[in-house]
Amino acid sequence: MRAHRACLAIIVAILVLGAGSAAAKHRPNNEVVMGGAISQTGQYAEPAGRQVNSIKLWVDEVNARGGLLGHKVVARLLDDKSDTQTAIKLYEKLITEDKVDLLLAPYSSGITEAVANVNERYKMPFVAYGAASSPIWEKNRKYIFNIVAVAEDYQKGAVHLAKQIGVKTIAIIGQDSLFPRQAGKGAKEWAKKLGINVVLEENYPPKQTDFTALLQKIKAAGAEGLISNSYFADAAAQLRQMRELNVNFKLYSSTVGPGLPNFPEQLGNTAEYVLGFSQWEPLPQILKHPGMKEYIEAYEKRFNEKPNYHAGGAYGSLLVTEAAIKKAGSFDNEKLREALATLDITTTFGRYKVDAKGMNSHEGLTFQILRGQRKVVWPDKFAETKAELPMPEWSKR
Amino acid sequence: MPLLELRGVSAGYGSIQILHDVSLQVNAGEIVSVIGPNGAGKSTTFKVIMGFITYLGGEIVFDGSSLVGERPDRILARGLAYVPQGRVVFSQMTVRENLEMGAYLERDRAKIAAAMDYVFSIFPRLAERARQLAGSMSGGEQQMLAMGRGLMMRPRMMMLDEPSLGLSPRLVDEVFDKTVAMAQSGLTVMLVEQNAARALEVSQRAYVLELGRNRYEGTGPELLANPEVRTMYLGGGVRV
Amino acid sequence: MEKSDVRSLYLLAAFLVCAYSLPFLIGIQFGTVRADEQWFAYLATVVFAGILQGGVYAMFAVGLTLIFGVMRIINAAHGEMVMMGAYLTWVAFFYLGVDPLLALVFTLPIAFLLGVALQKVLLNAVVGQPELTALLVTFGLGLTMIYVAELIFTTDFRTIPYAPQTVQVTRTIAVGQNKLISFVMAVSISAAVYLFLKFSRLGKAIRATALNAEVAMVCGINVQRIYLVTTGIAVALAVAGGALVSIQFGFNPETGVVYTLQAFAIVILGGRGHYVGALIGGLMLAVLENLVSLMIPNGTAAVELAAYGLMIFVLLIRPGGLMGVKEA
Numbered sequence: 021m022r023a024h025r026a027c028l029a030i031i032v033a034i035l036v037l038g039a040g041s042a043a044a045k046h047r048p049n050n051e052v053v054m055g056g057a058i059s060q061t062g063q064y065a066e067p068a069g070r071q072v073n074s075i076k077l078w079v080d081e082v083n084a085r086g087g088l089l090g091h092k093v094v095a096r097l098l099d100d101k102s103d104t105q106t107a108i109k110l111y112e113k114l115i116t117e118d119k120v121d122l123l124l125a126p127y128s129s130g131i132t133e134a135v136a137n138v139n140e141r142y143k144m145p146f147v148a149y150g151a152a153s154s155p156i157w158e159k160n161r162k163y164i165f166n167i168v169a170v171a172e173d174y175q176k177g178a179v180h181l182a183k184q185i186g187v188k189t190i191a192i193i194g195q196d197s198l199f200p201r202q203a204g205k206g207a208k209e210w211a212k213k214l215g216i217n218v219v220l221e222e223n224y225p226p227k228q229t230d231f232t233a234l235l236q237k238i239k240a241a242g243a244e245g246l247i248s249n250s251y252f253a254d255a256a257a258q259l260r261q262m263r264e265l266n267v268n269f270k271l272y273s274s275t276v277g278p279g280l281p282n283f284p285e286q287l288g289n290t291a292e293y294v295l296g297f298s299q300w301e302p303l304p305q306i307l308k309h310p311g312m313k314e315y316i317e318a319y320e321k322r323f324n325e326k327p328n329y330h331a332g333g334a335y336g337s338l339l340v341t342e343a344a345i346k347k348a349g350s351f352d353n354e355k356l357r358e359a360l361a362t363l364d365i366t367t368t369f370g371r372y373k374v375d376a377k378g379m380n381s382h383e384g385l386t387f388q389i390l391r392g393q394r395k396v397v398w399p400d401k402f403a404e405t406k407a408e409l410p411m412p413e414w415s416k417r
Numbered sequence: 418m419p420l421l422e423l424r425g426v427s428a429g430y431g432s433i434q435i436l437h438d439v440s441l442q443v444n445a446g447e448i449v450s451v452i453g454p455n456g457a458g459k460s461t462t463f464k465v466i467m468g469f470i471t472y473l474g475g476e477i478v479f480d481g482s483s484l485v486g487e488r489p490d491r492i493l494a495r496g497l498a499y500v501p502q503g504r505v506v507f508s509q510m511t512v513r514e515n516l517e518m519g520a521y522l523e524r525d526r527a528k529i530a531a532a533m534d535y536v537f538s539i540f541p542r543l544a545e546r547a548r549q550l551a552g553s554m555s556g557g558e559q560q561m562l563a564m565g566r567g568l569m570m571r572p573r574m575m576m577l578d579e580p581s582l583g584l585s586p587r588l589v590d591e592v593f594d595k596t597v598a599m600a601q602s603g604l605t606v607m608l609v610e611q612n613a614a615r616a617l618e619v620s621q622r623a624y625v626l627e628l629g630r631n632r633y634e635g636t637g638p639e640l641l642a643n644p645e646v647r648t649m650y651l652g653g654g655v656r657v
Numbered sequence: 658m659e660k661s662d663v664r665s666l667y668l669l670a671a672f673l674v675c676a677y678s679l680p681f682l683i684g685i686q687f688g689t690v691r692a693d694e695q696w697f698a699y700l701a702t703v704v705f706a707g708i709l710q711g712g713v714y715a716m717f718a719v720g721l722t723l724i725f726g727v728m729r730i731i732n733a734a735h736g737e738m739v740m741m742g743a744y745l746t747w748v749a750f751f752y753l754g755v756d757p758l759l760a761l762v763f764t765l766p767i768a769f770l771l772g773v774a775l776q777k778v779l780l781n782a783v784v785g786q787p788e789l790t791a792l793l794v795t796f797g798l799g800l801t802m803i804y805v806a807e808l809i810f811t812t813d814f815r816t817i818p819y820a821p822q823t824v825q826v827t828r829t830i831a832v833g834q835n836k837l838i839s840f841v842m843a844v845s846i847s848a849a850v851y852l853f854l855k856f857s858r859l860g861k862a863i864r865a866t867a868l869n870a871e872v873a874m875v876c877g878i879n880v881q882r883i884y885l886v887t888t889g890i891a892v893a894l895a896v897a898g899g900a901l902v903s904i905q906f907g908f909n910p911e912t913g914v915v916y917t918l919q920a921f922a923i924v925i926l927g928g929r930g931h932y933v934g935a936l937i938g939g940l941m942l943a944v945l946e947n948l949v950s951l952m953i954p955n956g957t958a959a960v961e962l963a964a965y966g967l968m969i970f971v972l973l974i975r976p977g978g979l980m981g982v983k984e985a
Contacts, residue, residue, distance in 0.1 A: 061811035063909070101812050196958060224957040227915060229906035232706040233950030234957050236699040240689065253814035253907045260816075264833025265702065266823045290821070414823065467875070490877040499875050507868040510861070518865045521858070522877040566876065 052088055052351060054079070055096035056124025056146075057110035059131070062102025063226075066252050066280045068127035071150060071334035072097060073323050075124060078338040081318070088345050096120060100131065107131045111138040121351050122146075125337070127330075129153035129171065129199035136164045145357040147337040150330065152299075153202040157377040163353075165360050165374050167337045169384040171199050171275075172206025174297040175247050177386025177398035178273035179210040181295065185409045187245040187270050189219045191238040194249030194275075196223040203249040203275050219243050224254070231258050235267045245271040252277045259290050263414050270410030271295060273386075281325055284392045291389050293411040298385045299329035300336075300369055301394065306402050311339075311368045336369025343367075418481070420445045420574055420605050421466075421497070426475035428465035434473060435461045436629045443574065443607050448600050450608040450616040450623040450637075452650055458629035459609040460502060463576050467492060467499050480573070494522050498572035502579035502609075504559040506566070508552025512543055515551050515562055519569030529569070536565040539598055557588035561595065574605040581612050593619050613650045617641050625650065665975045672970055676963075677945060684952030698829035703951045705830050707944035709840040713901050715939030716843040717916055718923035719850060719932055720894035726867040726930035727887045728784050730791040734799035736917030738892050741802060742768065742899020743908045744810060750817050750903075757819050757904050758842065764900065765893045772892030773885045780888060781881070799913065806910035819904035839901040844936075846897050850890065851932045863887055867930060922968040928978030937979060942967065 047053065058075075059068035079095045087093055096118060100107035107126050114120045115138070123146040126135050132151035136159075139146060145163040148156070152171040156164065175192075182190060192207050194200030204221065211218050220241040224234065235258070238246060246269045248258055255277030262269070277283050278296030304312040315335060319327040327335070344359035345351065364373040374380050386398035388407050397407035419442035428436045436458045443449045451459045464470045466477055467489055477484040479497055493499075507515050516536060520529045537544035540561045546554060551562055560580055567575050577596065581589040589612065597619050600606050610616035617623055617637040625633040625646060633646060640646050684690035721735045732738075742764065749760035779798065783791040820834040854860035866873040866883045874880050898916070902908055923942055927934025942964055949963040950956045971978065 061807070061813060063812070063814060065811065065813050101807070222955050222957060225961075227912075228957060229908075229912075230710070232710075233703045233947040236703050237689065237951050237956075240691070240696055240699045240951070253816075256816065257907055260818075260821055261833065264821055264823055264831075264836065265706075266825070266831040286816075286818070288818075469871070488879070489874045490879055493875070493877040501872060501875060505869055505872045507865050507872065509868055510864060514861060517858075518861060518873070518876045518878070521862060521865075570877070 047094075050091055051094045052091040052121040053094050053096050053118065054122040054124055055098070055114040055118055055120030057098040057100040057107050057114070057126055057135075058124065058150075059102040059127050060097075060099040062100075063251060063253055064102040064127050064131075066282065067276065067328075067330040068102075068150065070328055070331040071127060073319065074327065074331040074335040075338065077315075077319055077322060078335055078342075082338075082342060088342065089349070089351070095124070097124070100126060102128070102131075104131050104134045108134050108138060111135050115139070115142045115144060122341070122345075122356075125149050125151070125334075127151075129156065129202070130197050132156060132164075133198055136161055139163055143353050143357075145353060145360055147340050147360060149333040149337040151199070153199045154379065155198070155202065157379045161378070163357055165340075165378040166380050167340060167369060167372055167382065168299045168333050168380070169382040170206075170379065171202035172209070173384055174203040174275045175207035175249070175273060176210050177297065177384070178245075178247060178271065178295045179207055179214060179216065181386065181398055181407050181409060182211075182216060182245045182271050183214040184407075185270060187216060187410075189217045189241075189243050190245040190247050190271075191220040191222075191241060191243035192218055192247045192249070193220075193222050193224065193234065193238070195226050195228075195251065195254055197226055200249035200251075200275065204247075207247045207249070226254075228254060229257055231261045232265060235261060235265055239267055243269065245269055246273070248272065248274045250274045250277055252280055252283065256283070256287055259287060259294065263290050266414055268411070268413045272411065273297075278387075278389055279328060279330075279394070281328060284389050284394075289417060292391070292417070293408060294389045295397075295407075296387055296389070296394065298387050298394070298396070299382065300332040301329065301385055301387065301396055302326040302332070303396065303402075303404070306396070306404065307370070309368050309370055310366060315368045332369050336367045336372070339367040339369075340365060340372045419443055420480060421607065422476070422478045423462070423466075424476040424478070426462075426465060426477060427473040428461065428470055429473060430470055434629070435470075436465060436473075438475070439626065439629065439631055440475075441624045441631070441634070443605060445573070445605050446600070446603070447621045448596065448606045448608060448619055450610055450613075450620040451626060452610055452613040452616055452623060453626040453632070454650065455611075456628070457626040459626055460578050461629070462626070463499060463501075463578050463607075463609060466497075466576065490522060493570055493572070496570075496573035498567040498570060498575045500563050500567040500575065500577050500580070502582055504556055504563055504583075506551040506559050506562050508550065510551055511548055512551055512554070512562055513547045515566050516543070516569055519566030522570060532569045532571055535571070536568050539568070539595060539602070540565050555588075557584050557591060560584065560588075560592055564592075564595065564599070568599065568604075572604070574607065575599070576607045576609075578609050579611060580608070581610065581615065589615065614641075669971065669975050669979065672974055673941075676967055676970070677948065680945075680948040680952040680956070687954050689952050689954065700951065701827075702830050702832070703947045704944055705826065706832060706836065707947035708940055709832065709836045709943075710947075711940035711943035712840040712843040712847075712936070713898065713939075714919055714923055714943050715936040716847050716894060716898050716901075717920040718927065718935040718939055719847050720891040720898070721917075721920040722924045722927075722930055722932070722935055723850075723863075723887055723894070724891045725924070727863060728780065728791075728884060729788060730780060730783060730795065731788055732891070733792055733796040733917060734802060734913075735891075735895055735920055736913030736915065737799040737802040737806075738768075738895035738913070739899040739902060739916045740806065740908060740910060740913035742896030743903040743912070744806060744815075744899070745896060746900040746903045747815050747817055750819075757817055757900055758838070761897060761900055764896055768893040768896035769889040772889035775892065776885045776888040781884065784884060799917070803910045803913065810910060812909050812911065814907040814909045815903070816907040817903045833905070835904045839905055843898070843901055846894065847932070847936065850894065854932070859886065919964065922964050925968050925978055926971050928980040931978065931980040934978055934980030 079093050098110045123144050125146050125148040127150035129151040132148050133156050140161050140163050147165045152168050154170045192204045194204045255274040273295035278294045284291040302316045343365050348355035348359040385396045387394040388397045396404045421443040423441050425438045580592045620637045623640050724732045745764045746757045746760050749755040783794050822834045823831050824834050825831050862878045870880050923938040927938030946960045
C-alpha cells in the first residue's frame with residue numbers, strides 16, 4: 021500500500037515537472053512565440069486588421085525594451101478568414117503543432133467563444149480584446165480574461181441620447197450572432213430603464229444584404245429611432261437603403277461599423293449623424309490614461325492613421341499580458357493565469373482589474389460621425405461636442 | 418454508277434458489332450427498301466451512313482466520294498437527308514419553325530421560301546398548320562412534318578427510317594403515297610420498314626437483312642414472290 | 658391540355674393563394690398588419706421593391722435554365738459566375754474607373770469567351786453523362802471559383818456606390834435609382850435573349866438542339882458549336898447579373914451560393930426551359946420574400962424558409978413548374 025502511494029507520488033511529480041518544463045519551451049535562439057489566428061480577411065478584417073497593427077507595434081516595442089523576461093518575442097499571426105471553424109482548427113494547430121508559448125486573442129465574440137473551448141482545454145490563458153459578449157465569461161472558464169466593455173453596454177449611450185431628445189419608440193435589430201444579440205439584450209434593458217418603448221426586435225441572417233422589407237417593417241411598427249447591432253457590411257447596407265428608400269429616423273446607432281475609420285470614407289455623406297460605440301478613442305487630453313500619447317504617436321507614425329478602439333484594446337491587453345508575465349516571473353500557464361486574475365493596472369486603454377469571472381468593468385464612449393469625424397458625445401464627462409440630433413431627413417441633406 | 422453504295426460495311430455500338438459486311442446500292446431515282454426482322458440492323462445501316470455509330474470497316478460512297486468520317490451537316494449539305502424514326506419533330510416549335518430548321522444550312526431566304534412552297538405542295542396539311550406547335554399535331558402529321566423537314570434542303574436522296582411506325586392504316590397509306598409522290602418529283606429514297614409488304618409494293622428494289630448480314634436482294638415483285646421471304650417477313654403471305 | 662394538367666394548375670393556384678395569404682394571416686395575428694393608408698404605403702413599397710428584385714432574379718434563372726435545357730447540365734456554379742461578374746464590374750470601377758453599366762460592353766464579351774472556354778475544357782466532357790456527373794463537376798467548379806476569388810479579393814465585402822438617389826415612384830413608393838436601373842437592365846437583357854432565341858436563326862437552332870439534339874444534327878446544326886454558344890450566353894447572363902448585384906448590394910466570394918439557390922428555386926417555380934416562366938417565378942419569389950420579411954415577426958430569417966417551402970410545394974404539386982409542360 022505504502023509502496024503504491026510512493027509510486028503514485030513519483031509519477032505525479034514527474035508529470036508536474038514535465039508540464040512545467042514544457043511550458044517554458046523557448047526556442048533555441050532565445051525566442052518566445054506568441055501565436056493567434058486573427059481575421060485578416062472576411063467580414064471582420066477591418067476591425068481585426070487594426071488589432072494586428074497594434075500587435076506588430078507592441079512586439080517591436082517590447083523587443084526594444086528587452087523582450088519578455090529577456091526573451092525575444094516573435095508573433096505568429098494566422099488568418100481565420102472570419103470563420104469560426106477555421107479559427108478553431110488554427111488554434112488547435114498553434115497549440116499542438118507549433119507549440120506557441122503565449123496566445124493572442126481572436127476577433128469577434130462568436131469566434132472567441134469557440135476558441136475559448138480550445139485554450140481552456142490546453143490551459144493556456146489569454147486576454148480577449150475582440151469579444152464583448154458576457155456569456156463567454158459565464159461558463160466557469162478559467163483561462164480567458166477580458167479587457168473591453170461588454171456587449172450589453174454598447175448601445176447604452178445611444179439609448180440615453182434617444183431619451184435626451186425625446187424619442188419614445190425604438191426598434192432594435194441585429195445580426196443573428198452572439199455579440200449583436202447580447203448588444204440587443206442590453207439595449208432593451210436600458211430602454212426599459214429609461215422608459216422607451218421597444219416596438220420591434222428582429223435578428224437577420226449574417227449574410228443579409230437586402231434590408232428593404234425590414235426597413236419598411238420598422239417604419240410600420242412606428243419606431244422613431246433605430247438601434248442596429250451590426251458590423252460593417254450590414255450597417256453600410258442599412259444606411260444606403262434607408263437613403264434609397266427615403267426612410268428617416270431621429271437616431272440611428274450601430275455597434276461596430278461606424279467605429280471603423282473607412283466607414284465614413286466609404287459611405288460619405290450617408291454616414292453623417294450616425295451614432296456608434298467606442299471602447300476607447302485616441303484622445304489623451306480627455307481620457308488621460310498613462311502612455312496614451314506615446315502609443316498614439318507611434319501608431320500614427322507607423323500606420324498613417326490614428327488607432328481606433330480595436331487597436332487600442334489590443335495594445336492595452338498586450339500591456340496587461342506583459343505586466344502579468346513580469347509579475348508571474350515565468351511563462352508557466354498556471355502562474356500567468358494567476359497573475360492575470362489578480363493584476364490591477366492602468367494601461368493606455370484604461371484600468372484593468374477583472375472580477376471573479378475574468379471580466380473587466382471598462383467604460384465605453386458613444387460618438388457621432390460629424391463632418392466625416394468621430395466625435396465623442398456621451399457620456400457627458402468625456403464629450404468632445406454636443407450630439408447633433410435628431411438626424412436631418414435625407415431629403416434635407 | 419449507283420448514287421449511294423455500301424461495300425462490305427461493318428459497324429456497331431462500342432465493342433458490340435451489329436453490321437457484318439453489309440453491301441447495298443441505291444441508284445438515282447429509285448425507291449429502295451431495307452426490310453428484315455427486329456435487330457436485323459436496318460436502322461443501324463442509316464446510323465452508320467450518318468456517322469452516329471462506330472464504323473468498323475468497308476466503304477460508304479455517295480455520289481462518287483466517301484462519306485466515312487463526314488459530319489452530319491456536311492452529309493446533308495452534299496444532298497443526303499435523313500429522317501429518323503419515331504416522328505421526331507421539335508415539339509415546342511411551330512410547323513414553320515421546324516421546316517426552317519430543316520433548311521438551317523441554307524442562308525438564301527428566297528431558296529428557303531421556295532423549298533417551303535415545294536414542301537407545302539406535297540404536304541398541303543402542313544401549310545394549314547404552319548403556325549401550330551408541332552407537338553400538338555397528330556402522329557401522322559408529325560411524320561409528314563419530319564419528312565417535309567427532310568426535303569427543305571432539296572436533297573437528292575432521302576433516308577426514311579420506319580415512316581409508318583405506329584400509324585393507323587389510313588395514315589400508313591398516306592405516308593406511302595407521299596413517299597411515292599416525293600420519288601416522282603425526282604427524289605431518290607431509301608426506306609427502312611417493318612411493314613415489309615407495303616414497302617415492297619412501292620419499291621423498285623429491296624434488300625433483306627438478317628442479324629446484320631445481307632440475306633436476299635431483288636426487285637419488289639421478286640421478293641414478294643419469294644416464298645421464304647413471304648413466310649418469314651410478310652406474315653405468311655396473307656395479303657399481297 | 659390534359660385533364661390532370663388542368664387539375665394540377667388549379668391545385669397550384671390554390672396553393673399560391675394560401676402561400677401569399679399566410680404572411681398576411683400571421684401578420685394579423687401579431688398585429689404587424691394594419692388597415693391604414695400609411696401601412697398600405699409600406700406594403701406597396703415592399704411589393705414594388707420585390708418586383709424590381711424579381712426581375713434581376715429572373716435573369717439569373719434564364720442563364721441557369723438555358724444550359725440545362727440545351728445540355729441537361731445543372732450548373733451549380735451559376736451563382737459563382739454571378740459573383741465573378743460582380744468582381745469584374747468592381748475591378749473595372751475601382752481600378753479602371755469605368756461606369757458599372759458601361760463596363761458590360763467589355764465584361765460581356767469576356768464572359769462569353771470564358772463560357773466558350775469552359776464548355777470546351779470542362780463541360781463537353783459531361784454532356785450526355787448522367788445529370789449527377791455534371792452537377793458534381795459544376796459544384797466543384799463553383800468551389801474552385803470561390804477559393805480563387807478568396808485568394809485574389811479576400812473574403813471582405815465589396816460594394817460599388819452607384820446611383821444611390823431616391824426615386825419617388827408614386828406619392829408613397831420610393832425606391833433607389835440603382836434598383837430601378839437594375840430592373841430595367843435585367844428585364845431588357847432577358848428580353849433580348851428571349852427574342853434572340855425566339856426569332857434569330859442561331860437562337861432557333863439553340864432551341865432545336867434543346868428539344869432534340871440528334872434531330873438538330875440531322876438538320877445540319879453543328880451541335881458542338883451550339884453548346885459553345887449556349888454556355889457563352891449563359892455565362893454572359895450571369896456576369897450581367899453580377900454587375901447588377903454589385904451596384905445594389907455588398908458581395909464577397911461566398912455570395913454566389915445564395916444566387917444559385919434562388920435561381921434553382923425560380924427555375925423550378927417557373928418551369929425548366931421556360932423563359933416567361935422564369936420571369937414570373939422571379940417576381941413571385943422576390944415578392945413573397947419581401948411579404949414574409951415585412952409581416953412575420955423575425956421574418957427576415959424566415960425568408961429562405963419561405964423560398965424553399967414554395968419551391969418544394971410547387972415541385973410536389975406540379976413537377977413541371979408553373980408554365981412547364983410534361984417532358985416528351
